Amino acid sequence: MSATMLQTTGFVSGVIGTTGVFAATLMDVWCARNQQEHKLTSVYTYKGLWKDCEVSSSGFTECQALYSHLNYSDLLQAIRALLVVAILVSMIAVFIGFFCLKCLKMRNMALLTRAKLMLSAGIMFIIAGLCDISGASVYADQIVPSFTTSPYNQKQGEKGGVQCANGMGGIDSFASKYTFGPALYIAWVGGALLLLGGILKCIAFKRMQT
Template sequence: MAPSTLQNGGFVLGLLGSAALIAATAMGRWSVKDRSGDLITSMYTYRGLWRDCETTAAGLTECRPLYGMLGFSGTFQAVRALMIVGVVLSVLATLLSLFSLQCLSMNTMQDSTKAKMSLTAGIMFISAGVCGIAGASVYANQIVSSFQTTANNNYNNNFGGGGFGGQYGGGGGMGVGIPTYTFGPALFVAWIGGVVLLVGGILKSVAFREMIKNDKPRYPGVVYKTQSHAHTDDHTDGGNKYV
């Protein structure tokens, strides 16, 4: 496959993956209230990385920002950090990938420099994809643990639990028992964006190998053949070859 095709494909996938990762980080629905078996459906609660929100049946929404640092668990802070690092890496890689495209002619930039930029962008895309997938997976694992713990507490009429939701500062006043949470759409957006970034990074890395291969100097075989004849003539006199 041509290096330009690999480069363009990697750039488009990296751009889409970056947009998905940014959208997932900013979305407020990383976990949503599980309303299966809930008799009180007038309150809809969802949580994100930056705020908690409650929406009533009348359409009124109240959100509580999560600006503090000390009131949250280390796991929650790690998820935030992974998503932020993924966003920064993906944006920088997108810019670097843009300038490394072969279709973008720059008089002062050599092809070898573009090849190195393509490889760097590919590595950054892969790293950003890993950060996005890891952040969403850690958050999803905590939701599963919290769901099981909270469901057992509600069943046993124990209102002192909290699980993963406890790091947000509780969640009382939303119905009978402690609300349980399930996967929100932001998790799936982060997973998809991470996979797309991985594929885009691989394409950019393969493009680097093809660009380096095409950039190697090639010498026509006739040059070596001519030199060989000249060397033979220097050591031959009247059909006798000197050693």
Template sequence: MAASMIQLIGFMLSMLGQFLISAATAIDMWSLQDRSFTVVTNVYTYSGLWNTCVGTSYGTTQCRPYFTILGLPALLQAVRALMIVGIVLGAIGCLIGIFSMKCLKMGNMEDNIKATMTLTSGIMFLLAGVCGIAGVSAFANLIVQSFRFTTFADGGFSSFGGAGIGGLSGNLTPRYTFGPALFVGWIGGAILVVGGVMMCLACRGMTPDRNTAYDGMAYKAASHHTIYKSDTRPRPAINDSYKAQSMEGRQSNQRFDYV
């Protein structure tokens, strides 16, 4: 009963994590423009794995997809690949996990087969969670590096030739910070890892114990020996005789009794 509950909880958590990393892959807010030093905050830009968008405070949004693959950074393509691989592995794990549920009867499937399928599903969920966390972390590292090395575009001097007040009159290059999709991806990957671990633990409880003695009936051969007795009943004698002829055609006195 405990193994069945752990398997069910692990499967439900894995399904939730699979939904979260799929949603994070589709969301465009992976990097969001930092508006700390901007005067006009009504317009901001954000981007994801597939589109770059411009939004306003009035709720209007216009997005432009990446029309080329060759012009994109290699790290962005690697993040795309990691997220897609994580989604595919999670989908395969969900499919295997459905058929391995102990509470469902699938024909004459034995418990050891279901235990093996549960272990396979848990490993799939673990790999999917690791891929999701790795992809989101790689993109977050790219944002951190870009944020640190972003400086003033014109050195802090105004267009009139004089220095601005506090050196803040120059135009800032747009800096980007973490978007909501990163946190969704991190949470989904962590839930997938937890669900995969629980599925692997449930596999041990579903495996039958091989050391259990077999409570069967022992077969004991018969101890007496079979004795064969000769038949003492009298046989009827046939008195009819047959006189055989010799090769020369003469009769002989030899008799043959047929019993």
């Protein structure tokens, strides 16, 4: 594959990955209460990075924004920060990568300058992808303890890890079990595309040098 094709493919992959990370960060369904366990309840609960939502049997949805930085764990704040950093860095990489595309006729830009910009965009894509995957993986890791927590060992389960229900988005007195939401999968896919785009751009830089 030529350097131009690698550069273009890496740029497109980075743009799609950036869009995915941005969408996942804004989505509310990062974790959802397992309905198989609560078929008789009339409330469906799902949680995100910025708000908690409940859907009643009548279909009415009520969400509570998580504006306070004191009522929720520092871990949630760290996950938010990782996702926001991933968005900012990837958007800068997209901006730089657009202007160093070979299909754009930039008369005043030397080939060496274009290659260095392409390498910088590739490294930024990789950094953004690592931040995104790290944040999503940490969030997913906090959901896992809820699978082994019951109303009888709720306090014991809290010691093993921060639950989605308790530590990162409010208090669930019934120690409900939560599952991965679609936002988590979108964040993982977006991070993988960012890594792929960054690697392809770095390979293209190497090809241009040789």
